[in-house]
Amino acid sequence: MTAVDEGFAARLRSGTRDEHERAERSVFVEALLGGRLGREAYAGLLGQTYLFYDVLENAGETWRDDPVVGAFVIDGLLRRDALARDLAYLLGADWRVEPLPATRAYMDRLHEVCFTSRGAFVAHHYTRYLGDLSGGQVIHRRMRDIYGFEDDGVRFYVFDQVAKPKPFRDHYRALLDAAPWREGERDELVEEANVAFRLNRAVFEDLSSVYC
Template structure:
């Protein structure tokens, strides 16, 4: 239950926190951050990420001129070229030939394709889930991965937002856009539900990666 005076950005953070926390605590991610997985596992994560970011950014291009949703779309957030650069550096120029979506990745991509081109609330939900996370926890991930795998900029460009010099200022502005939305309660509820679904879809990708790579997620 939410207070009537609670801002939409505050509501999103509080009501989706459990799914957010479970996703960040997925065994595959914990193993990666602990340095128990090799560089190939990291590259596999980037490859699967590329597939759903590519679809989300296609949806963003479709919404650019929309007066309500368009302001959320920013070239400073686009991750496709950075992912392409990281994958080329980690796996060579033929990385696309080796890229096959895992079942969970296919479901995630299909969901984005099904709802994000037609529903403003669904697009904002997936946009919010991906990019605010990238600007927040993603920076901690980048620092850890650089140390674990001996990387500098090459290989971790996905986490480098060189067009966002002050992430906190940018995130505050993004939350301001959320709070300015004049959506009715059903659309706000749809937004919250889709954010939670996006977290679950993302967590399923982590689980599939662990299974596909046969990694020791227990750390034993």
């Protein structure tokens, strides 16, 4: 069986597995899940997350009517408003966040590639949203148990328009498999998803130097 026969979603998953493992083992992630960080570190994570989602979701608007990747622009996934509500709860109504250097680099990369390349947009979209619907659900439960957040503070992790994360992830993988990618686009997408993972890991590193 060739890599193509295996299905593109499976190839994307296996092609980013090493980077995923590294992201999961980040010092910041382990400290957060281990309950060793204060609420301000968690708010710091959401603040940085808001900044790159803002760019990613602006890029999504430009692809909404695209015949190849418009199907990925799913309103029920959008996180910007949920993040803004969490930040208002955690930091107060007049919250403001400044990008750490790695967040700035992540935002720059999103600006550079996601408004002009379909594949790059989906690479970044996949890395974040499928992650939030997977590991994000683990983080959600831990934050609830550690800090006692019920709805406020963890709205980012609650996809209330997605009935169940698992079938939705399967639907998303079917979209990845079915999209009529051009020759070479699949390879570029896997490559860019690895870039996306590395950018996320760099944000964790910056966060750990501030909070750990």
